Amino acid sequence: MKVIELKEQRSQLKEQLDMIIDVAKTEVRSLNEEENAQVEDIRAKVIDLNAQIEALEKEEQREAEEVKKEEKRSNIFDNNKKTMKKQNLVKEIREAIDNRQESIKLNAETRAVTVQGENGVHDEVVETEIEGILEPLYANSVLNQLGVRTYTGLPMGDIQIPLMSKNTVKWEGETDEADATGNTFTAIKLSPKRLSAYIDISKQLLYQDTIGVENAIRRDLVRALQDKIEATLFGNEAGTTEQPAGLFYGKTPVQVANFADVCDFEATVENDNVFGSMQYVMNPKAKAKFRSMIKGTNNSGFVYEAGEMDGTPTHVTTNVAENKFVYGDFTNVVVGIWNDLDLTIDTITQATKGCVRLVINAYVDFKAARNVGLAFGTTQA
Secondary structure, three states: OOHHHHHHHHHHHHHHHHHHHHHHHHOOOOOOHHHHHHHHHHHHHHHHHHHHHHHHHHHHHHHHHHHHHHHHHHHHHHHHHHHOEEOOHHHHHHHHHHOOOOEEEEOOOOEEEEEEOOOOOOOOEEEEEEEOOHHHHHHHOHHHHHOOEEEEEEOOOOEEEEEEOOOOOOOOOOOOOOOOOOOOEEEEEEOOEEEEEEEEEEHHHHOOOOHHHHHHHHHHHHHHHHHHHHHHHOOOOOOOOOOOOOOOOOOOOEEOOOHHHHHHHHHHHHOOOOOOOEEEEEOHHHHHHHHOOEOOOOOOOEOEEOOEEOOEEEEEOOOOOOOEEEEEEHHHEEEEEEEEEEEEEEOOOOHHHOEEEEEEEEEEEEEEOOOOOEEEEEOOO
């Protein structure tokens, strides 16, 4: 029964009570035994109704508060959807397959766009973040941890990155005219080179629209890009018009056999006045050598301990060739990534297996900005 109905009953009972009392007052007498019984019965019913009304009002208040909380949660959810929108990669791939599209564009990185509200021109304009592929690529990449300089969203075409030389300073006589001095600017050129990788995805999996499937595809695409970029960068192949040169190309790695060699090896970089955030990157086999290499002649510990080479942060990856390692300031390395990523959807190659081949194409280039700043070593003769 609703509160309003109970209140109506209570009002009627109070009217009955007032009528009984008014009759006795008019006749200037006390209530008789029957009237007293009626009054007590009415008062008992009113007390019971008061308790029911109070209980129902508390329940209605609780329900109203729950509705407010739910509305608040819904508003927060809607706001989150407005401020962070994830590109639904699985849905776009399915639609491309159904529409026989051969490729789609992927958001390379998180970017802000403005979107109009749903209720017309007078609605609020909000900023929406579109989550891209490069964000997790940065998070998972060794290059990101090393602090390499990365330029993204570049327009197609070559770009020039200026480099500044040291000042030329001279001692002069007391009244001699100073020679003209200043910084000499040179530049390194980055040219877009197509990086391609592919993964095979079950068609059945694609039509299971779940967060897990979405994340799995993004993760595989990121790994495909990350592994290829880092394997090439830490490789020793020559650069061509189609592929960047590896950092080891043209370098003769210095053999390091003991702790004294490690110290001399690091000094070669410091001799070039490089004193940035120094780090190591090495192959697991090189790490194994340093783990058993004793520091000094007094057996004061091992060269590699707790993720560091004698106190220097060290990163380990199989993308560096076996027994090889690099030391130095990796902000000296520059990486350029052009525009969005292109995803080609191949429904033919793996059709007999019920799979779709996703071929990702990116345009990337990288170079060491200066010839100094990095040293290359090996633990093997």
